[in-house]
Amino acid sequence: MVMPQAGEIKSRIEAAIPGARAEVEDWTGGGDHFRASVTAKAFSGLSRIEQHRLVYQVFGDEIGGPIHALSLSTQSE
Amino acid sequence: MSEQTSEVREAIEKAIADNEVILFMKGTPNAPACGFSARTAGALQSLGAKFAAVDVLPDARIRSELSALSQWPTIPQLFVRGELVGGCDIVTEMYASGELAQLLGVEHEDGALEEPTLGNGVLEIENRL
Numbered sequence: 001m002v003m004p005q006a007g008e009i010k011s012r013i014e015a016a017i018p019g020a021r022a023e024v025e026d027w028t029g030g031g032d033h034f035r036a037s038v039t040a041k042a043f044s045g046l047s048r049i050e051q052h053r054l055v056y057q058v059f060g061d062e063i064g065g066p067i068h069a070l071s072l073s074t075q076s077e
Numbered sequence: 078m079s080e081q082t083s084e085v086r087e088a089i090e091k092a093i094a095d096n097e098v099i100l101f102m103k104g105t106p107n108a109p110a111c112g113f114s115a116r117t118a119g120a121l122q123s124l125g126a127k128f129a130a131v132d133v134l135p136d137a138r139i140r141s142e143l144s145a146l147s148q149w150p151t152i153p154q155l156f157v158r159g160e161l162v163g164g165c166d167i168v169t170e171m172y173a174s175g176e177l178a179q180l181l182g183v184e185h186e187d188g189a190l191e192e193p194t195l196g197n198g199v200l201e202i203e204n205r206l
């Protein structure tokens with residue numbers, strides 16, 4: 001299985017959520033624990049839970065699979 | 078959905094309905110099996126909040142049914158009065174801002190997370206899921 005890279009996580013978030021800017025780091029260097037900070041206009045008016053769900057939805061079943069953990073911090077623009 | 082799976086789903090729904098504050102985690106508050114679960118349980122413990130905890134590890138169906146129900150992919154998951162509050166990131170943020178104490182109706186003590194007082198204020202729930 002190919003381990004996802006931080007850069008790939010970043011570009012997938014930015015591609016899937018219009019206007020999103022993401023900073024992603026590989027938390028442990030192991031290619032399976034990531035930490036992302038995401039800012040997007042699309043978050044405006046959404047609760048924190050809904051904002052995080054939008055980001056998690058980009059990855060579907062990969063969360064808990066190849067992406068063991070994706071720690072999130074979200075801000076609306 | 079098989080009969081067995083729906084049984085697990087119903088048990089989860091009942092646990093969420095029956096317990097005002099319930100944390101689904103890996104391991105137990107006193108013996109967490111994952112750093113994210115440990116941190117989330119620690120935030121609740123340091124507020125002296127009473128909460129029920131369910132270990133999702135003994136049966137893989139607990140986790141899959143819980144996530145299907147909550148539309149939230151990761152563990153831990155904290156529910157307050159039947160609503161999903163969030164996982165480790167959100168609970169930690171809300172702890173720091175005082176929102177968690179407010180939501181739980183407890184006093185927020187300023188300062189760093191205290192050492193969790195083990196077994197104190199933690200409602201033990203028998204895990205029948």
